[in-house]
Amino acid sequence: xxxxxxxxxxxxxxxxxxxxxxxxxxxxxxxxxxxxxxxxxxxxxxxxxxxxxxxxxxxxxxxxxxxxxxxxxxxxxxxxxxxxxxxxxxxxxxxxxxxxxxxxxxxxxxxxxxxxxxxxxxxxxxxxxxxxxxxxxxxxxxxxxxxxxxxxxxxxxxxxxxxxxxxxxxxxxxxxxxxxxxxxxxxxxxxxxxxxxxxxxxxxxxxxxxxxxxxxxxxxxxxxxxxxxxxxxxxxxxxxxxxxxxxxxxxxxxxxxxxxxxxxxxxxxxxxxxxxxxxxxxxxxxxxxxxxxxxxxxxxxxxxxxxxxxxxxxxxxxxxxxxxxxxxxxxxxxxxxxxxxxxxxxxxxxxxxxxxxxxxxxxxxxxxxxxxxxxxxxxxxxxxxxxxxxxxxxxxxxxxxxxxx
Amino acid sequence: xxxxxxxxxxxxxxxxxxxxxxxxxxxxxxxxxxxxxxxxxxxxxxxxxxxxxxxxxxxxxxxxxxxxxxxxxxxxxxxxxxxxxxxxxxxxxxxxxxxxxxxxxxxxxxxxxxxxxxxxxxxxxxxxxxxxxxxxxxxxxxxxxxxxxxxxxxxxxxxxxxxxx
Numbered sequence: 001x002x003x004x005x006x007x008x009x010x011x012x013x014x015x016x017x018x019x020x021x022x023x024x025x026x027x028x029x030x031x032x033x034x035x036x037x038x039x040x041x042x043x044x045x046x047x048x049x050x051x052x053x054x055x056x057x058x059x060x061x062x063x064x065x066x067x068x069x070x071x072x073x074x075x076x077x078x079x080x081x082x083x084x085x086x087x088x089x090x091x092x093x094x095x096x097x098x099x100x101x102x103x104x105x106x107x108x109x110x111x112x113x114x115x116x117x118x119x120x121x122x123x124x125x126x127x128x129x130x131x132x133x134x135x136x137x138x139x140x141x142x143x144x145x146x147x148x149x150x151x152x153x154x155x156x157x158x159x160x161x162x163x164x165x166x167x168x169x170x171x172x173x174x175x176x177x178x179x180x181x182x183x184x185x186x187x188x189x190x191x192x193x194x195x196x197x198x199x200x201x202x203x204x205x206x207x208x209x210x211x212x213x214x215x216x217x218x219x220x221x222x223x224x225x226x227x228x229x230x231x232x233x234x235x236x237x238x239x240x241x242x243x244x245x246x247x248x249x250x251x252x253x254x255x256x257x258x259x260x261x262x263x264x265x266x267x268x269x270x271x272x273x274x275x276x277x278x279x280x281x282x283x284x285x286x287x288x289x290x291x292x293x294x295x296x297x298x299x300x301x302x303x304x305x306x307x308x309x310x311x312x313x314x315x316x317x318x319x320x321x322x323x324x325x326x327x328x329x330x331x332x333x334x335x336x337x338x339x340x341x342x343x344x345x346x347x348x349x350x351x352x353x354x355x356x357x358x359x360x361x362x363x364x365x366x367x368x369x370x371x372x373x374x375x376x377x378x379x380x381x382x383x384x385x386x387x388x389x390x391x392x393x394x395x396x397x398x399x400x401x402x403x404x405x
Numbered sequence: 406x407x408x409x410x411x412x413x414x415x416x417x418x419x420x421x422x423x424x425x426x427x428x429x430x431x432x433x434x435x436x437x438x439x440x441x442x443x444x445x446x447x448x449x450x451x452x453x454x455x456x457x458x459x460x461x462x463x464x465x466x467x468x469x470x471x472x473x474x475x476x477x478x479x480x481x482x483x484x485x486x487x488x489x490x491x492x493x494x495x496x497x498x499x500x501x502x503x504x505x506x507x508x509x510x511x512x513x514x515x516x517x518x519x520x521x522x523x524x525x526x527x528x529x530x531x532x533x534x535x536x537x538x539x540x541x542x543x544x545x546x547x548x549x550x551x552x553x554x555x556x557x558x559x560x561x562x563x564x565x566x567x568x569x570x
Contacts, residue, residue: 038417042427326413383407 008103012125016093024258025055031321038325065247070153073244077152082245082252085145088138089259095131096266097193098309099123099276101302105294107285110301113197123276123306124193131192132184135267136177139222142256143169146231146241149253153244161240164332165231168221171339172228176218178347179211182354183271196275203274207357207368210350210375212272214343219264221339223257225320227327230335265316266309273312276305346382350375442504442519445497447540449547450487456516456547457495458488458555463508463517471501472508487551488514495537499525514555 029044029051036043045051069075100110101123109119121127128134143165150162184190186207187198195204205212221228232240242253269275284304289297330338353374361367428435437443448456459476477493485491508517527533 034421037421037425040420040423040426042425042429322414322417326417327410 008122009125012122016125017090020090020093020259020262021255023262024255025059027258027262027317028058028254029054030317031324034318034321035325038322059251062248062251067247067249070155070244072154074152074154077148078244079249081145081149081152082249082256083145084148085142085256086252086259088142088145089256089263092135092138092260092263093266094125095128095134095192096263096270097121097124097127097196097275099302099304099306100193101306102298105298107289107294107298107301110285110305111197111200111282113194119193121193123302127191127193130190132180132190132195135192136173136180139260139263140169140173142260145256146253149245150241153241155244157238158241158243161231161237161243164237165224165241168224168228168231168335171336172218172221172343175214175339175343175347176222178344178351179208179214179218180271182211182347182350183208185351185354186358192270192275196270196277199274199277201365202368203277204272207371208272208350208354208375209372210346210353210378212268213375213379214347214350215268215271217338218343219268220320220323221335223260223264225261226324227330228335229329230332261320262313262317265313265320268316269309269312273316276309278304278308281305281308342382342386346378349378353378437521437523441521441523442506444499444520444522444525444535445502445508445540446518446520446542447492447495447537448516448518449542449544450549450551451547452551453544453547454484454551455486455491455541456514457492457512458486458514458516459490459492460513462511462513466507466511467502468505468507469501469503471498471503472496473498487555492537495540497535497540498533499527499535500530500533514552515549 032054033043033045033051043051044054047053047057069078100107100119100121102109103120103122106119110121119127146165147162150158150160150165153159183195183204186204187195189195189198220226224231231237232242234240237243242250245253281301281304285297285301288300353371357367357371357374358364361370450456457474459474461474461476464470464472464474473494473496474492475494476490479485479489479491504519506519509515509519
């Protein structure tokens, strides 16, 4: 590896790490303003123009707060846990393709499934051939930070929050992985870049509609957002695993949660919404090349793809905030019920559908639409079967007791 | 189940396009009700003389003991108020005041009125004492004619009140 490549890599790492942190800061503002609008309020609009400096104010406040370590806490683990939570959240971003900008002007390589010349895409830190496995592995590691934080705080609420997060993750990780597996089966690759390239015609949501629904539910549970935020259910657990944390250590947990939220939205975009693709991107590249040469075309394609990716990402984040504003939290037993009895069987069924459809139907487009129909049908049937049980009348009345003697 | 979820989403989305109900306070102030009891004002008559005649009935009526009145005799050729006396010192401690409005009820000349100003904050306790200069309305904002019962200033010196029995 020559030193220019190394320099580019270091700059990429810095830009992405800082960019993701900034994105977190502004996601909090985005969420607060949007939630406020859903609730007929205005939201923070005082710090800077339109509240634009609110994240800065929050950060300054958190930095200057007193940093307390509870005397009964396990000091080493207590201090280590926030780092163990936040580092996986940031390194998820290594394999996520934000766009496709070939620095040598070879923009056609972005659209070729089997690139003849190796692609030098500077909008993705690491194009590795097991990117999807990496994503699944790293998103799961983050739970150690949360569980350890709950344990090390030596507080019953934190402990319960930590245990819940572990149980939560085990239940939903399986369904999530099975949904992702069906996507991998559809496109025949573990590389995130190749999955995006393969979505040239139909986006992933068409053949994998069922997987998309499962992925969205499981991913929401994975990042403990409403309606699955049992881990930090304020009414029951004070603050959950981060009850004993304050100052910047709390901010790190907060950061973990939001960065993971952005990350799973990005993963959903990559798997199901065509990643950085949009119709006409290739035409744009060809047009700019005719006008200004391959380098300009490469930059144009890069920026356009980056813009498309970010736009889709924001749409998913909006959906997440919208859901948070609308739905109540699930009960814990219902959560487990949904994870094990519904999502996992549906995800397994989807794997079967995918395998059978692509083997029996040689035409891929036809197979995709057959899968879409099967997915919708399965969901409708599942929703028909899954009736909410009527509350059981198991109250003991005084008159019954009297009758019993 | 699915229908309820969609219903929830639709409801919140509908609310998103409504006008926020927030009043942006320091810039936009919501008008208070007509009978709102805020900071006191000492009124004047139309001719510019003070309505307060220094009778101290407001101080007597005050359940929180927030009012201090020290009356003084009017100078005959330069009277401050139409009566015999006027308030030389008139202070209200806003930390003690409970804005009950009893002083208003007690005042025989309608001199003290609880008005609509409610932004009463101060950095130290000393600043909570509002003096007569702060409470008195400007001279050109008087209203009404002094009642005839107060126009006994020509009969001065008036006989002293028979209180020593």
